Amino acid sequence: MTQHTFKSAKRRYFRAFWPLMALYVIIVLAGSFGLNQLDPEPKWLQATLAIACAVPVIATLLVMLRYVSETDEYTRLVQLKGFAWGGVITVSGIFIVGFLQLFHVIENFEVFWFGPAFFIAYGLSTFLLGGRDCL
Amino acid sequence: MKNIIRALRAERGWSQAALADQLGVSRQSINAIETGKYDPSLPLAFAIARLFEKSIEEIFDDQTEAQLAAE
The missing domain is CATH 1.10.287 (Helix Hairpins)
Structure with missing residues (x-):
């Protein structure tokens, strides 16, 4: 430990x-x-x-x-899973928005918002996986 | 993995938070171990065994439901 x-x-x-x-x-x-x-x-x-x-x-x-x-080891596991889910959700969003832009479905999208989106996705994932104590 | 931590804790009148404090882990960790959602590492299993003055085998049962049913 x-x-x-x-x-x-x-x-x-x-x-x-x-x-x-x-x-x-x-x-x-x-x-x-x-x-x-x-x-x-x-x-x-x-x-x-x-x-x-x-x-x-x-x-x-x-x-x-x-x-x-x-x-501690359990919180570490939950945190790392939260990071992983946060990354998966955010990168998925980046690809979706990226292709929507490339195919001219949407106009300019501020890249900045992917930062807060990661923190929200990470926080929600960690909460759902381990509860309030793991945040 | 099944274990008898909840029973051992109840015998001593300790809350999950009190046990967590003694082991230096979160209350959620104790809850996850007790409910079988999380299997502790060997160092943590040894710390739990030392605290309850028992062997690891006395506290943790590594047999699965299928193995128990087969017996």
């Missing part, structure tokens, strides 16, 4: 998760506000802010992976 218990792993997860979410909200709000003040916006600043917004999300994914490696 790992040296971390389920509870200590969960504590470590939330201690990192909430500050990262707060940072994400601050960067997105500050970025949008900052860009509105600049007219025309410099391309390099737009690119920097766009990447900066993604950094807390990427860090959150890494924190989730750390939680999976530190938590």
Whole structure:
């Protein structure tokens, strides 16, 4: 068994998760506000802010992976199944929307929404597989 | 895999959460093991056996329903 218990792993997860979410909200709000003040916006600043917004999300994914490696074996199994189902559902959506675009059935679709879609699919799958405690 | 964890826990008056705390796992893990939805790893099975002061074989029965019916 790992040296971390389920509870200590969960504590470590939330201690990192909430500050990262707060940072994400601050960067997105500050970025949008900052860009509105600049007219025309410099391309390099737009690119920097766009990447900066993604950094807390990427860090959150890494924190989730750390939680999976530190938590107890049953929760790890449920989490990994949740990741797998989340991936299958999201990638299926990407292919469906992709072909709909290629065949000119739908117009442009913002790729961004696949990110939140993955988190929703992963969260729902994990909840259905293991219940509230495994989230 | 069938097991007698629920009975052993009841004998000691422990809740699923109390047993989970002692083993460092989630309450859901205990529930999944008790209901046979999840078979614990060897280290966790040993930890459970040590906690109840029994051997693994006394707690877990690896015979399937089909094997039991055939006997």
